[in-house]
Amino acid sequence: MSAARKPSSQSSPGGSGKSSPLHRLGLRSDWDIALHLPLRYEDETRLTPLHALRDGADVTVDAVVTEAQVQGRSPRRQLLVRLRDADSPQQTLTLRLFHFYPNQIKSLQPGVRLRVHGQVRQGLFGWEMVHPSWKTVDAHDPLPTTLTPVYPTTAGLPQSYLRKAVTGALARLDARDNVPQEERARHHLPDLVASLRTLHAPPPSAWASLEAGEHPAQRRLKFDELLAQQLAQQQARVQRLRWKAPALSGSGGDEALPQRLRAALPFVLTPAQERCVAEIAADLTQTAPMHRLLQGDVGSGKTVVAALAAAQAIAAGWQCAIMAPTEILAAQHARKLADWLEPLGVGVAWLSGSQSKKEREAALQRVASGQAQLVLGTHAVIQAQVRFARLGLAIVDEQHRFGVAQRLALRDSLRAGTQDTGLQPHLLMMSATPIPRTLAMALFGDLDVSTIDTLPPGRTPVRTTVLSAERRDDLIARIGALIAQGRQAYWVCPLVEESETLDLQNAVATHAELSAALAALPRAAQQPPLRVGLLHGRMKAAEKRAAMQAFSAGDIGLLVATTVIEVGVDVPNASLMVIEHAERFGLSQLHQLRGRVGRGAAQSDCVLLFTPPLSPTARERLAAMRELSDGFALAQKDLELRGPGELLGLRQSGVPGLRYADLAQDADLLEAARDTAQRLLQNAPDAARQHVALWLGEGFDWLSA
Structure with a gap:
């Protein structure tokens, strides 16, 4: 099969070229059209007599027009067409058409035989169909032998034209297959072009397997797009191995820094943390740039692993940059890492969008001169004016929260920001959202993965309760008693201000309501006034910092916030988390x-x-939260319930490059595609290149995705 996407020879209705409806659907070649699969199918292969109609059924009938008349006045006019068949002389079927043309009325004269397909329902005057599909036939016209496809379409592109376009495209496809016969046999996969022909015109017997997404032809297409993705990732890995990075070992700085940091820590690392530290340390000594994902459950201790990696880079005489998606999370890292490393003589700089011009210029100068060995901040770290003296390691926390453009900017900025070293920095990405194995393979298959799979000792399991909003007053009283005992609490709302479309408690209104309700509760004379804080993403950076500092210091008893506190906030005295409208959140976000x-x-x-x-x-999500505490188990459940996009908080609903495969259901195909990709790159590199070009395009660059 040639990978070239030659333009289709079909002429499209409503114009040609870029303005045509086909092009608006992204269908520019025969392969594009052939891969434009039906949304659903209609079974027109058998007829149902009128006396056998059932309410709500999708049926095909052959019947004769007995009457056609227009009722009502514009714009509420409707065309009513009454039909009878020979098997049911006492039974009629009415077609109700709200949109029709004068020539249609003329064609629907008494005595005309129609073949009609649609959903039948019981109306006030008997059986009827509203806007079914229909055509004129004679008594000897044969029935279709395959299911009728119904395609995704756009204005000006009728189903009849799409069906003709698909038939023509399939006839012109090159029948060669990029996946070798031995690979197809290994995984029990049919030929690609034969699979496409089946999916566009399946036999009626295939209905159940198509509905379940388990038909061999569907599995072939899922396999092919997963194979293209895995090939692209493995090609990206090979390309990255050609880049050069500094070997972060030996002299050049404070060689004893990692050991001095360990000695200063008030705790001992867990075996899981030690394993991840060793994996990262080994990568950092190589001359090929590390591209590793460090993942772990909430509270598993990723920050100290990152700190030891930073210490290794600084000990070798290089700089380390740590970037987080929000200022709250970046500031949390800055406080913790500065507390650990500044007493050991490490120069630390902070970069964020909320800094004054004077503060920023001073920080930029320290970064460029090399005085700042550790640079922390938000996306401000990758701005064009940031220049590092010797950047050896970049650490990106919650990296999936950065958009594709920001990740591409990070890659380019890291190269440009190293001035004249000519070397690519090592890259460590961190995620506190545990990622199921199939999703990690699909999104991060070109990365090495380190997982902290145990929690530090001493963590108290959190009890989870599911409570109806009808018991809100009882919960407020409980919060008042908790704060009176010296504890603190969070109250999380999904919105900042009221929405016209969603009836959800918002943070601003909830803050006012809770402040008044808690102030009205009886309190002992010696107890200080109860303070309620507010934190949301639209506040100015200084206001957010002040709210968090007051809460961390214990000056605020209850913090009303949006999900801006989802990651990075660490207040040990807070012992109650209330999540308003919890049914609106995904499992991973709730966790x-x-x-x-x-x-x-x-x-x-x-x-x-x-x-x-x-x-x-x-109901299933909230039950899972009540029963499960393991983040990986919850992430797998979230993948099954909501899909990869919502699991990771991405704008897109799925994984880049995937249209057909479902990572929650097709893990076996992903494993097979990964294995096949390795063999294909080794034994048939031209076929591998053509396969990627066919599915992802000639200019696809996985490194920017």
């Missing part, structure tokens, strides 16, 4: 929020406040 408590010795609780009635999916 992240729950992880803000349980960081001290006291028993902590998470209350999932919901507004009834609950959908079945929401």
Whole structure:
């Protein structure tokens, strides 16, 4: 099969070229058209007599027009067409058409035989169909032998034209297959072009397997796109191995820094942390740039692993940059790492968008001169004016929260920001959202993965309760009693201000309501006034810092916030997390929020406040939160319920390059595609290149995705 996407010879309705409806759907070649699969199918292969109609059924009938008349006045006119068949002389079927043309009325004269397909329903005057598909036939016209495809379409592109375009495109396809016969046999996969022909015109017997997404032809297409993705990732890995990076070992700085940092820590690393530290340390000594993902559950201790990696880079005489997606998270890292490393003589600089011009210029000068050995901040770290003297390691926390453009900017900035070293910095990405293995293979297959799979000792399990919003007053009283005992609490809302479309409690209104309700509770004379804080993403950076500092210091008893506190907030005295409208959140986000408590010795609780009635999916999510505490198990459940995009907080609904495969259901195909990709790159590199070009385009660059 040639990978070239030659333009289709089909002429499209409504114009040609870029303005045509086909082009608006992205269908520019025969392969594009052939890969434009049906949304669903209609079974027109058998007829249902009128006396056998059932309410709600999708049926095909052959019947004769007995009457056609227009009722009502514009714009509410409708065309009513009454039909009878020979098998049911006493039974009629009415077609109700709200949109019709004068020539259609003329064609629907009494005595005309119609073949009609649609959903039948019981109306006030008998059986009827509203806007079915229909055509005139004679008594001897044969029925179709395959299911009728219904395609995704756009204005000006009727189903009849799409069906003709697909038939023509399939006839012109090159029948060669990029996947060798032995690979197809190994994984029990049919030929690609034969699979496409089946999917566009399947036999009626295939209906059940198509509905389940398990037909061999569907599996072939899923395999092919997963194979293209795995090939692109493995090619990216090979390309990255050609880049050069500094070997971060030996002299050049404070060689004893990692050991001095370990000695200064007030705790001992867990075996899982030690394993990850060793994997990263080994990578950093290589001359090929490290590209590693460090993942771990909430509170598993990723920050200290990152600190030891930074210490290794600084000990070798190079700089380390750590970037986080939000200022709250970046500031949390800055405080913790500065507390650990500044007493050991490490120069630390802070970069963020909220800095004054004077502060920023001073920080930039320290970074460029090399005085700042550790540089922390938000995306401000990758701005064009930032120049490093000797950047050897870049650490990106919650990297999936950066957009594709920001990640590409990070890659380019890291190269440009190293001035004249000519070397690519090592890259460590961190994620506190545990990623199921299939999703890690699909999104981060070109990376090495280190996983902290155990929690540090002493963490108190958080009790999780699911509570109806009808018991809100009881919960407020409980918060008042908790704060009176010297503890603190969070109350998380999904919105900042009221929405016209979603009836959700918002942070601003909730802050006012809770402030008034808690102030009205009886309090002992010696107790200080109860303060309620507010934190959300639209506040100025200085306001957010002040709110977090007051909460960390214990001056605020209850912090009302949006999900801006989802990651990076660490207040051990906070022992209660209330999540408003918990039914609106995904499992991984709920787990992240729950992880803000349980960081001290006291028993902590998470209350999932919901507004009834609950959908079945929401009920299943909240039940999983109540029963499961392991982040990896919850992430796998979230992948099954909501898909990869929502699991990772991405704007897109799925994984780049995937249109057909479902990572929650097709893990076996992903494994098979990964193995095949390795063999194909080794034994048939031309076929591998053509396969990637066919599925992802000639100019596809996985490194920027």
